[in-house]
Every structure is written in C-alpha cells, then in structure tokens.
Amino acid sequence: MQSSDKLVMMANQIVRNLAVQGDDKAVLLAADHMRKFWEPRMRTHIRTHFEAGAAGLTPLAKLAVAELLKIEANEAAA
Secondary structure (H helix, E strand, C coil): CCHHHHHHHHHHHHHHHHHHHCHHHHHHHHHHHHHHHCCHHHHHHHHHHHHCCCCCCCHHHHHHHHHHHHHHHHHHHC
C-alpha cells in the first residue's frame, strides 16, 4: 500500500465516522481533525494527492481536504 493510499483510506474513514453529525459538520470536523492530528508531511502528501485528482477520496473526504487546504491558506495569510 502506497502512503497516499493509506492517507486516502484514513481521510475516508474519518469522514465516514463523523457522518452521523451530518455532511456539512462531518466535513468541518474531519478537516479540523487532519489539521490538529496529522503531521505536516501527511497534510502535504494529501494536498499533493488532492491536487493530482484526489483518486480514491469519497466526495465528503474531498470536501474535507479542500476545507483543510482553505484553513491552512488562511493560517498562512494571517
């Protein structure tokens, strides 16, 4: 299993576990979880994977990664 495969699996799993909160909340909570608990190189790797087409990510996981990227961009601009 490639490291991107593992990160995709993890992102999908996080969103799936949070889905009971509703889709919008699950996306926000998953993005926050990745920001808080994934080390920087994991976030960089999922960003690269996302920008290369996001293969294997569920629709909600794609939204969560997009939200993560938005949060990181806002933090960098602050």
